[in-house]
Amino acid sequence: MSTAERVTGTVKTAAVGFDHVYKAFVARGRRSEPVLALQDVAFDVRPGAFVSLVGPSGCGKSTCLNLVAGLSGPSEGVVTHHGRPVRGVNTEVGYITQEDNLLPWRTLSGNVELGMELRGVPRDERRARAREFIELVGLAGFEEHYPHELSGGMRKRAGIIRTLVHDSDVVLMDEPFGPLDAQTRVILQAELLKLWQRLRPTVLFVTHDLVEAIALSDRILVFTANPGTIKREYTVDIPRPRDPFRIHETPGFSELHEALWADIRAEIGGAEIGGEAP
Template structure:
């Protein structure tokens, strides 16, 4: 395990945050702006899998929304492959807690949707969709509709719908949060298998430290609100990784304990602030 307090400064970043602040103002007006992010600086290199962890409300999801261009920074700069993000960033894939499948389209139709919108020829998108459907064990369900699929199956469909058209940057906001523990681990293994195929840059928000360790190259620990980066951990556990046996990997316990110590300190800080 290697721990660094300073962000890295490689020049060819897939994503970069440069001293980013983000404040929100209540729609009703009359109240002071709420600072969600404070002086956040980090970069993600092409092919890196980075998890964002920290207390609830520390701005992790806000970071993803800034990369996606769903909102803009109050100060500082967010860039995607060297270009400032201005407006909705259609070049990134975004996977949320909800599967967001269209109920009137079959599994195959949902998986093909992104490619269809990008004008990919029908035969090519059919072949690529089928390849990914088979990769995640959904063969035989191509013509089923979302209401006919289990929660885990819908989540697999949502993931491959985003990965099938090869976005170089994929944002994932607690995608396995609503699922039971067993299904989560199964899907972690599926995600690693899919990620290994083309190695997109992934920014992954989670509250599950075991999940973060199993998946990531780096883990960014955020402070309590307003969120800034407290620690940047490099996960040096060897790949390929088996999420089912990650606890047995040398170095796992030490990294897990260090992450928990950081987050517990932030939770206690938040409680003290609330009681004062």
């Protein structure tokens, strides 16, 4: 796929592009050969798409997010954001990690407003927008609560809307639901889909949960074991809107899940040891 897609007769630049990207790391303070984390990674993400990266631990999925965020630069190749090479910290993208990273001395409202406050959004406007998003994820009534007074799921909701509230066109998500229990994960998957369908940011999502990837994504990229490169790409043809609570019952789910797990099991040596799919 090229870095420009033809959409309804016009050329539309990819929101995120990887053009034959390599990334090597050298351990600090040691004389050693560089360790290759990514090898010849090439893919595009069209604006408004939801793309998941899956693969064995240590295959470079999170490194891809860091490259888009400009927290690290490629050793070779080019990473682009709307056609422009990423050079230095990319403040135009949002980044959601496993940790909620809420400021303990600020209330729920104060945390959700933080990004808008730093960007100089007027007080009344940012409060109204924060209130709207807090209501969207069912946290109305908790505006003046501090993070230690909220459950893990509530803190995760707050972290997500804090990123989405100031209209980042690209949102990077690195296993955001990893630390949560299974029931809360599915609830938050449903809420994330609701927010994404309303706002339509471009999402690049890292997960080890294949069910989660299928429930959320337009496309799923499977990475090989280290050094990571794209082994296969899957299009998720399950119609939207989707219900994460019943995704297992959807036609086509079982076949896609089995194919994904077969690819990943081969990378981690599971072809010999067997094991259940995640």
